[in-house]
Amino acid sequence: MRLHPTAGRTLGAVGLLGLGAGAAAHVWARHIEIHRYTLRELELRILPPGTRTIRVLHISDIHLLPDQQRKLNFLEYLGMLRPHLVINTGDNIASAAAVPVLAEALEPLLQRPGAFVMGSNDMFEPAPKNPARYLLPDPRPEGMTAPKELTLPTGELARRLSEHGWKDLTNTRASIELGGLEVRLAGVDDPHLERDEMPAPAAVPPPLPAHGNVLRLGVAHAPYRRVLDSFVADDADLILAGHTHGGQLRLPGIGALVTNCDLPRQQARGLSTWQGVPLHVSAGMGASPYSNYRFLTPPEATLLTLRAPKPGPGK
Numbered sequence: 146m147r148l149h150p151t152a153g154r155t156l157g158a159v160g161l162l163g164l165g166a167g168a169a170a171h172v173w174a175r176h177i178e179i180h181r182y183t184l185r186e187l188e189l190r191i192l193p194p195g196t197r198t199i200r201v202l203h204i205s206d207i208h209l210l211p212d213q214q215r216k217l218n219f220l221e222y223l224g225m226l227r228p229h230l231v232i233n234t235g236d237n238i239a240s241a242a243a244v245p246v247l248a249e250a251l252e253p254l255l256q257r258p259g260a261f262v263m264g265s266n267d268m269f270e271p272a273p274k275n276p277a278r279y280l281l282p283d284p285r286p287e288g289m290t291a292p293k294e295l296t297l298p299t300g301e302l303a304r305r306l307s308e309h310g311w312k313d314l315t316n317t318r319a320s321i322e323l324g325g326l327e328v329r330l331a332g333v334d335d336p337h338l339e340r341d342e343m344p345a346p347a348a349v350p351p352p353l354p355a356h357g358n359v360l361r362l363g364v365a366h367a368p369y370r371r372v373l374d375s376f377v378a379d380d381a382d383l384i385l386a387g388h389t390h391g392g393q394l395r396l397p398g399i400g401a402l403v404t405n406c407d408l409p410r411q412q413a414r415g416l417s418t419w420q421g422v423p424l425h426v427s428a429g430m431g432a433s434p435y436s437n438y439r440f441l442t443p444p445e446a447t448l449l450t451l452r453a454p455k456p457g458p459g460k
């Protein structure tokens with residue numbers, strides 16, 4: 146087949162345009178969107194009737210390096226929100242040197258009631274990956290599921306996160322009294338590394354608090370289906386997770402291409418439900434230094450306002 150000379154020129158121009166658009170998208174994702182820190186605000190009516198409204202700050206996937214000043218400024222801003230409760234779903238750091246810097250930046254939030262779980266990036270230093278692995282449905286880091294020595298100071302990080310009272314939910318349960326509302330939390334270690342062990346329920350169910358108001362939260366880093374199922378079976382009122390980075394790259398009209406776990410792509414970020422239970426997946430604040438880009442899913446934290454149901458007519 147012979148192309149008309151003008152057709153050849155048109156194809157060349159389209160190719161150049163495509164290359165230009167790709168280069169522009171790369172610059173946007175790598176140098177602009179990655180710094181567009183955003184606070185999402187959502188509302189859920191899941192509290193027992195008559196309970197006062199609470200504001201829960203969900204932070205995740207900070208992937209901090211000590212010199213990321215704009216990210217540190219955003220953490221400082223979040224500290225000024227003074228939420229009633231902070232939930233941190235892991236992947237806090239990208240180097241050992243980030244631990245004290247993170248603890249300092251989070252200090253105002255660490256003074257609030259809170260709880261956390263860890264992600265794989267709190268245990269193992271980030272390493273370059275083959276970008277093609279990104280498109281696999283569950284691109285688990287090679288070798289990371291095998292037991293091996295941690296390469297980051299996870300214990301020191303947990304100590305710094307819990308020094309003012311945040312609860313470490315690694316395969317365990319905890320309870321936080323918020324004044325008129327008892328928050329009962331169940332958490333697991335990172336399911337992406339298959340370290341999750343759903344904590345057994347108490348042999349004797351804890352008595353209801355005097356005010357009678359209980360909120361049950363399930364907390365995990367990576368929202369694998371088996372873990373979400375466990376939280377549903379555990380009667381969670383709300384499940385919180387991170388890990389997906391909202392897909393990290395999203396396409397207009399399509400959304401996330403992957404979730405980096407077995408969660409459906411449509412649930413890669415934000416509010417959805419899992420077997421009827423509200424699920425909030427944070428797109429998180431960062432990414433590995435070796436794949437530090439975002440497209441159509443800017444770095445975020447979420448302020449969830451939890452309220453009691455609206456009174457019915459005539460009440």
Ligand SMILES: [Fe+2]
Nearest residue numbers: 206236266388
């Ligand atoms: Fe992450």
